[in-house]
Every structure is written in structure tokens, then in C-alpha cells.
Amino acid sequence: xxxxxxxxxxxxxxxxxxxxxxxxxxxxxxxxxxxxxxxxxxxxxxxxxxxxxxxxxxxxxxxxxxxxxxxxxxxxxxxxxxxxxxxxxxxxxxxxxxxxxxxxxxxxxxxxxxxxxxxxxxxxxxxxxxxxxxxxxxxxxxxxxxxxxxxxxxxxxxxxxxxxxxxxxxxxxxxxxxxxxxxxxxxxxxxxxxxxxxxxxxxxxxxxxxxxxxxxxxxxxxxxxxxxxxxxxxxxxxxxxxxxxxxxxxxxxxxxxxxxxxxxxxxxxxxxxxxxxxxxxxxxxxxxxxxxxxxxxxxxxxxxxxxxxxxxxxxxxxxxxxxxxxxxxxxxxxxxxxxxxxxxxxxxxxxxxxxxxxxxxxxxxxxxxxxxxxxxxxxxxxxxxxxxxxxxxxxxxxxxxxxxxxxxxxxxxxxxxxxxxxxxxxxxxxxxxxxxxxxxxxxxxxxxxxxxxxxxxxxxxxxxxxxxxxxxxxxxxxxxxxxxxxxxxxxxxxxxxxxxxxxxxxxxxxxxxxxxxxxxxxxxxxxxxxxxxxxxxxxxxxxxxxxxxxxxxxxxxxxxxxxxxxxxxxxxxxxxxxxxxxxxxxxxxxxxxxxxxxx
Amino acid sequence: xxxxxxxxxxxxxxxxxxxxxxxxxxxxxxxxxxxxxxxxxxxxxxxxxxxxxxxxxxxxxxxxxxxxxxxxxxxxxxxxxxxxxxxxxxxxxxxxxxxxxxxxxxxxxxxxxxxxxxxxxxxxxxxxxxxxxxxxxxxxxxxxxxxxxxxxxxxxxxxxxxxxxxxxxxxxxxxxxxxxxxxxxxxxxxxxxxxxxxxxxxxxxxxxxxxxxxxxxxxxxxxxxxxxxxxxxxxxxxxxxxxxxxxxxxxxxxxxxxxxxxxxxxxxxxxxxxxxxxxxxxxxxxxxxxx
Numbered sequence: 001x002x003x004x005x006x007x008x009x010x011x012x013x014x015x016x017x018x019x020x021x022x023x024x025x026x027x028x029x030x031x032x033x034x035x036x037x038x039x040x041x042x043x044x045x046x047x048x049x050x051x052x053x054x055x056x057x058x059x060x061x062x063x064x065x066x067x068x069x070x071x072x073x074x075x076x077x078x079x080x081x082x083x084x085x086x087x088x089x090x091x092x093x094x095x096x097x098x099x100x101x102x103x104x105x106x107x108x109x110x111x112x113x114x115x116x117x118x119x120x121x122x123x124x125x126x127x128x129x130x131x132x133x134x135x136x137x138x139x140x141x142x143x144x145x146x147x148x149x150x151x152x153x154x155x156x157x158x159x160x161x162x163x164x165x166x167x168x169x170x171x172x173x174x175x176x177x178x179x180x181x182x183x184x185x186x187x188x189x190x191x192x193x194x195x196x197x198x199x200x201x202x203x204x205x206x207x208x209x210x211x212x213x214x215x216x217x218x219x220x221x222x223x224x225x226x227x228x229x230x231x232x233x234x235x236x237x238x239x240x241x242x243x244x245x246x247x248x249x250x251x252x253x254x255x256x257x258x259x260x261x262x263x264x265x266x267x268x269x270x271x272x273x274x275x276x277x278x279x280x281x282x283x284x285x286x287x288x289x290x291x292x293x294x295x296x297x298x299x300x301x302x303x304x305x306x307x308x309x310x311x312x313x314x315x316x317x318x319x320x321x322x323x324x325x326x327x328x329x330x331x332x333x334x335x336x337x338x339x340x341x342x343x344x345x346x347x348x349x350x351x352x353x354x355x356x357x358x359x360x361x362x363x364x365x366x367x368x369x370x371x372x373x374x375x376x377x378x379x380x381x382x383x384x385x386x387x388x389x390x391x392x393x394x395x396x397x398x399x400x401x402x403x404x405x406x407x408x409x410x411x412x413x414x415x416x417x418x419x420x421x422x423x424x425x426x427x428x429x430x431x432x433x434x435x436x437x438x439x440x441x442x443x444x445x446x447x448x449x450x451x452x453x454x455x456x457x458x459x460x461x462x463x464x465x466x467x468x469x470x471x472x473x474x475x476x477x478x479x480x481x482x483x484x485x486x487x488x489x490x491x492x493x494x495x496x497x498x499x500x501x502x503x504x505x506x507x508x509x510x511x512x513x514x515x516x517x518x519x520x521x522x523x524x525x526x527x528x529x530x531x532x533x534x535x536x537x538x539x540x541x542x543x544x545x546x547x548x549x550x551x552x553x554x555x556x557x558x559x560x561x562x563x564x565x566x567x568x569x570x571x572x573x574x575x576x577x578x579x580x581x582x583x584x585x586x587x588x589x590x591x592x593x594x595x596x597x598x599x
Numbered sequence: 600x601x602x603x604x605x606x607x608x609x610x611x612x613x614x615x616x617x618x619x620x621x622x623x624x625x626x627x628x629x630x631x632x633x634x635x636x637x638x639x640x641x642x643x644x645x646x647x648x649x650x651x652x653x654x655x656x657x658x659x660x661x662x663x664x665x666x667x668x669x670x671x672x673x674x675x676x677x678x679x680x681x682x683x684x685x686x687x688x689x690x691x692x693x694x695x696x697x698x699x700x701x702x703x704x705x706x707x708x709x710x711x712x713x714x715x716x717x718x719x720x721x722x723x724x725x726x727x728x729x730x731x732x733x734x735x736x737x738x739x740x741x742x743x744x745x746x747x748x749x750x751x752x753x754x755x756x757x758x759x760x761x762x763x764x765x766x767x768x769x770x771x772x773x774x775x776x777x778x779x780x781x782x783x784x785x786x787x788x789x790x791x792x793x794x795x796x797x798x799x800x801x802x803x804x805x806x807x808x809x810x811x812x813x814x815x816x817x818x819x820x821x822x823x824x825x826x827x828x829x830x831x832x833x834x835x836x837x838x839x840x841x842x843x844x845x846x847x848x849x850x851x852x853x854x855x856x857x858x859x860x861x862x863x864x865x866x867x868x869x870x871x872x873x874x875x876x877x878x879x880x881x882x883x884x885x886x887x888x889x890x
Contacts, residue, residue, distance in 0.1 A: 018705050417798070423804075423807065437793075
């Protein structure tokens with residue numbers, strides 16, 4: 001036989017093998033996914049994964065369904081896409097009774113926000129109307145997009161900043177008895193179209209400052225458009241969004257807007273932000289996830305910020321950033337950052353980012369690498385809010401991600417038209433009138449959520465279906481809290497045009513836990529920015545009190561650590577925002593410690 | 600013209616050895632141009648998923664070409680074609696994973712040696728490789744569709760560089776026919792779908808579409824030899840693309856070329872064989888087919 005025909009046969013077989021490779025890869029992935037379990041079964045989930053989540057909203061007195069806004073009629077053809085945000089959730093103990101309460105936003109004109117007071121008996125009761133923070137979406141004032149809580153006047157009670165497409169609002173908490181609107185006295189601008197804000201004390205003066213990230217430009221009134229040219233001018237390089245604000249707390253109930261003065265100057269389309277001391281400098285850095293572009297990382301020297309997205313590696317590849325969550329996923333005392341993006345089979349595979357500090361880099365020279373794929377948390381559909389938390393108390397931080405953009409007709413997709421317009425020149429994409437009508441079609445709708453369990457060895461495994469998270473609403477915000485003071489993290493999820501979900505957690509009792517409730521003295525009283533480094537069984541995990549994280553969300557300020565079995569606690573080191581360091585020994589698992597900053 | 604076959608079929612001009620020192624080998628011009636586009640696009644807009652993935656695609660294509668070329672032709676092949684296949688895969692394919700870049704380059708290069716008829720390969724290699732990935736691995740890959748900047752500068756750079764290359768190779772008429780057809784048919788599509796006309800025009804204003812226009816539809820392997828035939832094929836690509844678009848196919852242009860290219864080649868081969876059987880001389884007007 002001649003050499004060439006033999007070679008041709010071999011190469012042809014090789015070629016067929018190449019064409020079959022994707023199918024083999026899919027089969028391998030499906031086998032792995034099935035191994036984690038595909039249907040909810042409490043006993044199997046407890047035995048296999050050590051926890052189970054049960055949706056209990058209705059039975060605990062919560063029947064809230066989010067309503068979307070109705071914007072200017074010129075946007076009618078693409079209304080579901082434009083009016084696609086506003087569902088948010090934040091956890092706060094507004095009355096200092098030691099039980100977490102839940103605040104959720106609504107977004108239809110005239111709709112009412114809810115403050116669910118924890119009744120200590122397993123149920124919640126809406127008290128927003130009685131306390132004056134329900135009727136905040138009146139026509140002409142814009143509608144709610146989110147809320148973050150922080151004690152800006154250090155009186156011991158958490159105050160409310162309401163993020164809006166419209167008139168931003170600051171409400172003073174009157175000792176848990178009611179709220180007083182203080183927006184005008186505080187010096188807030190008349191209109192911001194924002195989706196993210198975060199409380200943090202950037203200059204360490206003991207007073208909480210406030211960052212607000214604009215999405216649409218602030219001169220756009222989405223109910224009375226002067227022009228339809230208000231869309232992003234690029235799908236991944238847009239710089240025509242809203243401005244950024246940093247409100248410096250003057251301590252007398254007033255705030256001074258200092259963003260330009262301290263080096264924050266961007267018109268990217270911010271969707272999520274959070275602050276944490278990423279470099280161990282004692283100053284909180286600010287991470288912003290932008291839609292239609294790169295993320296920004298503002299490094300803080302205590303007085304000024306400098307943007308280091310490209311320098312650190314997190315701000316080079318443009319995607320559609322929608323989440324910022326920090327977590328010490330390796331128990332190594334360093335925060336990874338999770339940024340969610342878009343992945344849709346056959347259309348757009350951006351992949352979410354898990355930014356992990358590169359080994360050997362720190363301080364000003366810190367660099368990040370994206371390990372989302374390696375660790376298995378890359379593909380999450382049209383991803384929105386995510387939070388790190390130890391859901392099964394095994395001692396490592398897990399990751400809860402919600403997703404889904406617009407769920408309308410199950411059988412009709414808008415993706416083709418979306419890509420058609422999104423790839424075009426800025427003069428076309430930037431004008432809403434050029435966008436094809438959605439006509440009731442879905443855009444990445446009805447997506448399965450992801451609950452990724454950290455195996456402690458560098459991999460996350462999705463167990464959502466097996467542990468009871470089976471909803472397919474258009475998820476936006478996720479917040480974690482030990483709602484019933486049981487030593488487990490429960491999950492609250494806000495869905496766009498959907499119900500508020502409360503997933504009650506049941507955890508295998510052999511896994512231990514410990515919690516900390518911190519209160520500042522010299523530092524801000526909310527202790528936002530305070531970091532606890534807990535050491536047990538020869539490992540140390542750090543967590544910090546956050547003034548807002550994820551997407552339009554805020555976790556409970558109390559810090560929850562899972563410890564696994566047979567925990568040998570060594571102690572905790574608390575680094576307060578004031579710079580003080582406090583060591584706490586003789587800790588016992590299964591308790592919540594209330595710790596005040598030493599005077 | 601497809602970069603890979605452009606590199607193969609560029610007319611060889613006899614020049615003195617002195618001049619050769621001063622001018623580049625024509626086979627190196629297309630690779631240099633596409634490299635320039637890559638660098639301009641990446642340094643300006645960060646179009647690449649990562650340097651590593653693009654390098655992986657290029658290396659895979661080059662190694663595959665070396666091995667297969669050596670096995671089938673018993674000589675070391677010129678690597679300009681494989682280099683451009685690899686770089687095309689690196690630009691056009693989008694995946695967070697590494698393996699699709701390896702697989703796509705392997706499929707593209709191997710298709711040249713497997714899917715042949717009468718000594719000609721039927722598909723543009725990178726078009727085949729990318730379409731195969733989109734058909735078979737849509738859960739893992741997408742193409743450069745909306746990720747590149749919507750900025751006018753990127754578009755102008757590609758138009759300029761592409762025009763230079765195409766004009767030099769006397770194939771600008773293919774691009775002109777395709778663009779004209781696309782614009783005309785966009786009016787028809789807007790009328791049928793009821794969508795704004797600019798939304799139908801929108802795709803062609805994106806820089807990635809210029810890669811398709813200048814570096815794929817002009818491929819001599821996927822078009823025919825006569826100038827009129829090439830223009831007809833370009834028009835047919837636009838028509839089939841419209842049908843795919845009416846079916847809401849995101850990758851309509853790539854799929855259109857995938858089907859029209861081989862059909863046009865087969866029809867031309869059939870016509871040539873008929874003429875040869877009838878004793879009618881066949882006139883090849885432009886680039887000759889590589890043996």
C-alpha cells in the first residue's frame with residue numbers, strides 16, 4: 001500500500017476524532033455535574049454536601065413581588081431590557097434587637113419598598129410604611145435600585161441610603177423608631193441614575209463616607225427623555241455613562257462631594273462596587289465592576305485614590321461586570337474578588353472572573369489572575385449578584401450566584417437582535433430608537449442558579465439543584481445572613497419582576513461555627529471595614545464588615561465563620577478601621593461574640 | 600481573500616536579488632498585515648482573549664501544518680498560511696477555555712488535507728474550523744461578534760489595511776459587490792422584520808465584519824476564478840446570509856460562506872470538467888490554483 005493513502009486514512013480518522021471532541025467534552029462535563037446531584041433531596045444533600053436550602057418566604061410572612069418601572073414611552077420596544085434592574089436586598093438590624101431584618105426595594109412608580117422586621121419567632125413583618133421608608137418611589141422622584149445601610153452619625157443605629165434612578169435619598173434612623181429624610185441637609189445632588197453605592201471610611205476619620213456609582217448619565221430623566229441617544233456607545237468600551245460620586249462625611253450631617261479631588265473620575269457604566277483593604281495597608285480600596293467595559297480598581301493611600309485596573313490585571317479585558325464580592329477562598333488571609341459577567345451558549349461567552357492575588361505580589365505591586373475557569377466558577381449564565389459565605393460550615397467559603405436577565409416567552413429569544421445591534425458602530429448602538437423591538441422575547445431567561453461549594457482544594461462544585469435551589473426567576477441581588485441566630489447562613493434573593501426568596505439553611509450539626517458582631521468606637525460605629533482574622537486548625541481566614549457588596553445588596557454586618565469538624569480555635573485578631581489591633585483569645589465554637597472596639 | 604490562501608496564491612513576481620533585499624516576499628505581506636491588525640486592535644481595544652490563547656492557536660496551526668504538509672507533500676510547507684489560520688482563529692474565536700483554540704486550529708488545518716476534491720480543498724480553513732466549533736461546541740465558544748470596540752477608528756484602520764491588501768491583489772470588486780448587496784438586502788430585511796433599518800446595517804459597521812469582508816469572502820478557494828463568477832458568489836453569500844439572518848442566526852455571515860463557498864467551487868469544477876470534455880479551453884483570469 002502506498003504511503004499517502006495510508007496517511008490519508010489515518011488523518012481522516014484523526015479529523016473525525018477532532019470533530020467528535022466537543023461532544024466528548026460535553027459528556028465529561030455532564031457526568032461531573034450529575035455526580036453532584038441533579039434533583040433536590042434533603043437527606044441526600046445533607047449526607048453529601050452537609051446542608052440543604054429550603055425556600056420559606058411565604059411561610060415566614062414574606063410575600064413580596066418586585067415590580068419593574070415603566071419608563072418613557074420612547075423606550076417601549078426595549079422596555080423589558082432597559083427596565084431590567086431595581087430588585088435589591090440588604091440585611092440590617094435597624095432596631096438593634098440582635099435579630100437581622102430585611103429591606104427590599106421596589107421599582108414601579110408609586111410602588112412601596114419593604115422593611116421586614118424580624119419578629120424573633122421565625123416570622124417577619126413589614127414595618128416600612130410605619131417607619132417612613134416605604135413610599136419612596138413616587139412619580140417624579142425616580143424609583144429605587146438598591147439600598148445600603150451605615151451609621152453615618154455614629155449614634156448606634158444604621159441609617160439608610162437609597163440608591164435610585166432618580167433623587168437619591170438618605171434616611172436617618174431615629175433609634176429604630178422611625179426614619180427621617182435628610183437628603184437635602186446632607187447635600188446630595190438632585191438626581192443620579194445609580195445602581196451601586198457603598199459605605200466605607202476611606203480616610204479613616206471614624207466617619208462613614210459614601211461612594212455612589214452612576215449608570216445612566218445624571219442628566220437623563222428616564223421618564224422624560226429629551227433624546228433616545230442615552231444608550232451605551234459601545235458594548236464593551238462605553239464611557240458615556242453616569243459620573244461617580246464620593247461623599248466625604250463632614251460629621252455634621254453634611255457630605256462634601258470629593259470624587260475629583262481624590263482621583264475618582266470615570267464615566268463608565270458602574271453596576272456594582274465594594275470596598276475592602278485588599279493590600280493590607282489599613283486603607284480600604286474600591287473595586288468597581290462596570291457594565292459595557294473593564295472593571296476599575298481604585299487603590300487608596302488614605303487620602304487619594306489611583307486607578308490600577310490595568311496595572312493589577314483586573315481592568316484589561318472588557319466584559320459586562322455586574323457584581324463585586326470579596327472572599328478569602330483559600331484561607332490564606334487574602335481576598336479574591338468575584339465579578340460576574342455574561343455567558344450564553346452559542347451567543348456570547350464572557351465568563352465570570354475570579355480575581356485571585358498572584359503569589360508573591362502584594363502592596364502597590366499586587367497583581368491578580370483570573371482563576372474562575374480553573375476553580376469551576378466561570379460559567380453562570382447572565383450572571384448578576386453573588387456572595388461568598390460558608391453555607392455548610394465546613395471551614396471554606398462557598399459562592400452563591402443568581403442569574404437570568406429577561407424571562408418572557410420561553411420559546412423566543414432576543415439574542416440574535418441583541419448581537420446584531422451590539423456589534424455596531426457607536427452612532428447606532430447608542431440610540432435606543434435603533435434597537436429592534438423585544439416583542440415579548442426572552443433574553444437569557446429562566447436560568448438555573450449556581451451554588452458552588454468550595455472543596456478546599458482549589459475547586460468549586462455546583463450543587464444548586466441537589467441542595468434545593470431550583471428557582472429560575474430573573475435573579476438580581478443575593479444577601480447572606482444568619483436570619484434566625486442559629487449559626488448558619490441563610491440566603492435571601494431579590495428577583496426582578498419576581499418574588500423575594502428566603503432560603504432557610506439546614507446544616508449538618510457536626511460542622512461548627514462562630515460569629516462576631518463588631519461595634520466601633522474610634523472607628524465608625526458600624527465597624528464597616530473592620531477585619532477579623534480567625535485562626536483555627538492551623539489555618540486563618542479573614543472576613544471584613546462590608547458597607548455593600550454583590551449586586552445591589554448588603555450582607556449582615558455580623559461575620560459568620562464555618563469551622564468544620566473538631567475545630568481547635570486559636571484566636572482572632574481584629575483590625576479596626578482606626579488602625580487599632582485587638583486580639584481575642586479563648587474563643588469557643590457555637591457562639592456569637594459581641595465585641596466593641598477598645599477605647 | 601482569506602489570509603491563509605492569500606498567502607499561498609499571491610502572484611510571484613520575479614525580482615532581482617538586489618530588489619529582493621529591499622522588498623518583502625509577497626507571501627509575507629498578508630501575515631504582516633493581519634499581525635498589524637491584531638496588534639492595533641489589541642493595543643487599542645484589547646480584542647484578544649489573551650496573548651496565550653492566540654499564541655496557542657498559532658502554534659497549533661503551525662505544528663499541524665508542518666506535520667501534515669511533510670506527510671502529504673514530502674517537503675516542508677511554507678508556514679505563512681498556517682500562521683494566518685492560527686491568527687484568524689486567535690482573533691475570531693472567543694472562549695474562556697484554552698482547548699477550543701487548539702481544537703479549532705487543528706480542525707482548520709486538517710480540513711485542508713482531508714476535505715479535498717481533485718487536489719483542491721473545498722473550505723476556507725479558518726471558516727471551516729470556526730463554523731465547526733460553532734456547530735459542535737456552542738456551549739464553549741462564540742466568535743468575535745460584539746466584543747470588539749464600536750469605535751470608528753478601529754473600523755477605519757481595518758478598512759484601510761484591508762483595502763490596501765485587496766486592491767493589491769485585484770479583488771476589491773468582491774468586497775464591493777458583497778457590501779453593496781448587504782446594504783441593499785438590509786433594506787429588504789428591515790421591511791420584512793419591521794426592525795429599524797439601522798439595526799440591519801449595524802453588523803457591517805462592526806470591525807469584526809471587516810475581517811470577514813476582507814479576509815474571508817475573497818478567498819480563491821471559496822470563490823471561482825472569473826471576475827464575474829466571483830461577483831456572483833459574493834452576491835450569493837449576501838443572499839444566503841440574509842436567509843440565515845431571517846432565521847435569527849447570530850453567525851449568519853460565517854454560515855453563509857460555509858455553504859456557498861464549497862458549492863461555488865464544486866459548480867466551477869463541474870463546468871471546467873464539462874468544458875475539458877468538450878475540448879473548450881478554460882480561461883483562468885486571476886490567481887491560479889495551488890497544485
